[in-house]
Amino acid sequence: MSSAQTTAGGPAGRSGTGPRRRTELAAFLRSRRERITPDDVGMPPGLRRRTPGLRREEVAQLAGVGVTWYTWLEQGRPINASTQVLDAVARTLRLDGAEREHLYRLADVPDAAVEERADHLPEDVQTVLDALSPLPASVANGRCDILAWNDAYSAIFPVVEHARPCERNSMWMAFTLPPCCNPVANLAETAPELVAMFRHRYSRHLDEPGWKDIVRRLQAVSPEFARLWASHEVALAGSSTKVFRHHAAGEIRTRTMHLDVSAAPGARLVTYTPIDEESGERIGWLLAHPENAAADHRH
DSSP states (O other): OOHHHHHHOOSOOOTTOOHHHHHHHHHHHHHHHHTSOGGGGTOOOOSSOOSSSOOHHHHHHHHTOOHHHHHHHHTTOOOOOOHHHHHHHHHHTTOOHHHHHHHHHHTTOGGGGGSOOOOSOOHHHHHHHHHHTTSOEEEEOTTOBEEEEOHHHHHHSTHHHHSOGGGOBHHHHHHHSOTTTOOBTTHHHHHHHHHHHHHHHHTTOTTOHHHHHHHHHHHHHOHHHHHHHHTTOOOOOOOOEEEEEETTTEEEEEEEEEEEOTTSTTOEEEEEEESSHHHHHHHHHHHHOHHHHSOSOOO
16 A cells, blocks of 8 residues: 555545535546646546546546545545645646635645645746756745756756655655665755754644644654654754765755745745856756666665
């Protein structure tokens, strides 16, 4: 069973979700799924397609959740759904703010509707990211979900390309990836600051399910995160040295900078400026040789 299935929960539903709400949820999800074509998400149309939009299994694949779990959700069965997994479904179905709030209320996670949302970015954000290359850059929300990135970022952090949407989170990847796949070479040095900055943002969202869920999951799987979280250190976001280790290019040393994205409250643009000539040349080499930039293995 995938981690997304485990997080999403089993067939024991929330008592507050009545039959009428589940019926409305089922109809709403079907209508949102049917308006997205395979071409919209870069998938082949396939043969004998009876639905006008995506199939259930395609939505599950794109969201990184189990097919059975998503089928049950769309059938209106009384199952539990975490905010993190609903986020992935909402992104896959390209829900806007009102639709996302509607989804959470129908899924009986009403508190999530008040969360600071930066999951939908203006189209110009990707244009800006692409224009910054060969400077690696990404955009993340306050909870560290990575929402967009450029080719230079994925070249030094290739795992972002194939991570499941519900786990495409810089904190999650930093503390859960095995050493062979973790591109951050100086994590032991930077981890305390990462957690301190995350706790500072967390203090504004104490009652929001999505934030509580990611902290709970990280504490459960990473003893190092749990130890640092228990220290209650806090810090403001600032410039720091981030060293990446790439299997083909070697060590890439960068300095980070955080900029708020005013068009998407809560989102921030993070740039990674090479701090020496060798690091800049190695990023350039990876961009010129994308076949070597890709991850050399997967788990």
